[in-house]
Amino acid sequence: xPATATASxxxxxxxxxxxxxxxxxxxxxxxxxxxxxxxxxxxAEEVPIAxxxxxxxxxxxxxTSTGLEQFGLGFSLTEGIINDRSELYDLELVTLENGIELQxxxxxxxxxxxxxxxxxxxxxTGCGLCGAENLQHVVRHPAPVGKGCSxxxxxxxxxxxxxxxxxxxxxxxxxxxxxxxxxxxxxxVHVQEDVGRHNALDKLIGTLAESRIETAHxxxxxxxxxxxxxxxxxxxxxxxxxAAISAPTGLAIDLARETGLTLIGFxxxxxxxxxxxxxxxx
Numbered sequence: 001x002p003a004t005a006t007a008s009x010x011x012x013x014x015x016x017x018x019x020x021x022x023x024x025x026x027x028x029x030x031x032x033x034x035x036x037x038x039x040x041x042x043x044a045e046e047v048p049i050a051x052x053x054x055x056x057x058x059x060x061x062x063x064t065s066t067g068l069e070q071f072g073l074g075f076s077l078t079e080g081i082i083n084d085r086s087e088l089y090d091l092e093l094v095t096l097e098n099g100i101e102l103q104x105x106x107x108x109x110x111x112x113x114x115x116x117x118x119x120x121x122x123x124x125t126g127c128g129l130c131g132a133e134n135l136q137h138v139v140r141h142p143a144p145v146g147k148g149c150s151x152x153x154x155x156x157x158x159x160x161x162x163x164x165x166x167x168x169x170x171x172x173x174x175x176x177x178x179x180x181x182x183x184x185x186x187x188x189v190h191v192q193e194d195v196g197r198h199n200a201l202d203k204l205i206g207t208l209a210e211s212r213i214e215t216a217h218x219x220x221x222x223x224x225x226x227x228x229x230x231x232x233x234x235x236x237x238x239x240x241x242x243a244a245i246s247a248p249t250g251l252a253i254d255l256a257r258e259t260g261l262t263l264i265g266f267x268x269x270x271x272x273x274x275x276x277x278x279x280x281x282x
Contacts, residue, residue, distance in 0.1 A: 009069060012093035019095045020047040020065040023173055044175040046195050048099030051075060054111045055103075064169070064176060064194040065100065067203040068093055071194075072102040074206030078233035080140065082110050085209045139251070140232055144260045146216055148240025150280050155186030156243060157270050159221050162188040167223070169193045178223045179204040181213065189218070197224035198233065205237050215239050219262075226265055228252045235259040241280055243267045248275055 028041045046062045051072065058081070063071065072091050076082045090105040106114075159182040166188060167178045179200040181190040190211075192203035201222060208215065219241035220234055226248035232255060234242045242256070243264035256263035256276035263276040274281060 009091075009093070012095075013068065016065055016068060016093050016095050016100050020100060021045060022064050022066050022169055042172040044169065044173040044195055050099060050101045052101050052103045053081065053106055053114055056115070057101075058114065060099075061196070061199060063196055063199045066169075067192050067194075067207070068100065068102060070192065070203045070206030070210060071199060072104055072206065073209055074202035074204065076104065076106070077209060078202055078205055078236050080236065081114055082106055139228070139255075140236075141255075142232060142235040142259055144258075145235055145238055145240040148216055148262070148280055149184045149218065150282060151184055151186070151219065151241070152282050153272070155182075155184065156221075156264070156267060156272060156281070158186035159188055160243075160245065160267055162186070163191065163221060163223065166191045167193055170223075176200075180221050181208060181218055182221055183218045188221075189213075197222060197227075198229055200224075201230055201233050205233065205239075208237070219243065221245075221267070225249070226252050226263060228255055231255045231259075231261060231263060235261050243272065 023042050023044055025040045026043055028039060029036050030039050044064065047065045049061045049063045049068065050057050051059045069091055073085060073088055076088055082088055087107040087110050088104060092103045094101040094103055163178060163180050170176045170178060170193060176193045176195050177197040177200045178191055178193045180188045181204060182188050190204060190207050192200050192207060194200040194203060204220065215238045220239050221243045222230065223245050225246035226242060226244035228249055228251040231242060231252045241262040245267055246265065248263055248265045253263060253275045260277060262280045264272050264274050266273045
């Protein structure tokens with residue numbers, strides 16, 4: 001199948017979603033109380049998404065086929081490929097037979113820097129350090145985050161309760177992660193879902209950049225563990241607080257303490273654990 005011509009970003013996104021839907025229905029056998037029943041079930045789909053910069057493929061990620069424009073922008077920012085949304089001149093979705101390309105045009109100085117460290121890689125939905133060629137490139141050290149905002153424990157748990165009701169794909173499939181932007185009072189404003197936790201966070205950061213949201217006025221919550229790369233991505237965009245429903249890793253804690261980011265884990269059932277910089281939580 002040839003590449004699909006794109007008339008507008010909205011049409012391109014519709015074509016990508018039609019060719020590679022985020023979910024599908026499969027026939028399954030469900031057992032309950034020692035009795036089988038034949039039913040239909042919703043399952044999440046994964047599609048290869050190629051990040052292409054100035055005609056050169058940099059990375060291929062397995063992701064959910066929603067929010068792809070935001071994915072491209074967020075990935076470009078959190079991986080240090082661009083430093084500001086203004087350095088991404090154009091982004092075009094091209095639907096191919098075996099996946100989707102995000103064809104991006106970036107500033108020449110950004111592309112020159114990318115060529116110095118570029119390598120093609122295949123992304124995974126579990127773990128992966130995108131574009132890291134050797135051990136020196138694995139641990140990147142973002143600049144310290146700003147003062148950020150202070151929140152109450154009540155606002156934190158209000159946010160997680162709201163998020164549970166705003167994950168339509170997770171409700172159907174039980175197979176995707178979510179990342180959400182939350183205001184200081186606990187109101188969830190933006191939510192992105194994806195089969196990969198890193199992808200969901202990249203999509204959310206792309207949404208924040210696209211909407212020019214001031215990161216000093218809120219915080220991020222995620223329905224996953226808090227790995228090093230999650231902290232790195234949040235800190236690189238100036239986010240001062242990251243709360244996860246599961247545990248952080250040791251390297252994530254170290255990076256959070258280094259960058260000044262408040263890191264929270266095990267946020268569930270009106271309980272949470274603060275691993276770094278607890279001064280932002282009252």
